[in-house]
Amino acid sequence: MTATLPLRRWQGDRGTYHLVQFEGSDAEALAMHxxxxxxxxxxxRGFGSVKVTARIGDTEWKSSxxxxxxxxxxxxxxxxxxxxAEDLAEDDRVTVTLTL
Structure with a gap:
């Protein structure tokens, strides 16, 4: 699955995190999986997570x-x-590829 999404910043109790949020048909596919x-x-799995291999640009990593x-x-x-590695900043639109 590939989607172009805004990179968001979230301030938590233990620090600042950056994330992308899948919605719509992509979210339905993840829920079905x-x-x-x-x-x-x-x-x-813990917290209902799904293991994935993610890719943004030339950078690939294993995550959930x-x-x-x-x-x-x-x-x-x-x-x-x-x-x-990808010279990203908050609010950039990034193309993310997930492999389930």
Whole structure:
């Protein structure tokens, strides 16, 4: 799945995080994958997450996406290492490819 999304900043108790948020049909596909995983293995991963391989530009990494708002939105955190490697800043539109 590939989507072009705005890079957002979120200030948490333990620091600042950057993330992209999947919605619509992409979120539905992630939710379906999570449900199928739960049916196949009889349990869900921590926080209902789904393991993915993510790519932005030339940078690829293993991560997880996390459901928000009853799985109608999914969050992918983008690390500082990826931000530096791809010269990204808050509000940039980034093309993200996820492999489930």
């Amino acid at each position: 999570a449900r199928l995983h739960r049916l196949e293995f009889g349990k869900q 996406v996390f459901p928000q708002d009853k799985q109608s939105e999914w969050i992918l955190l983008v690390s500082k290492k990826v931000m530096r």
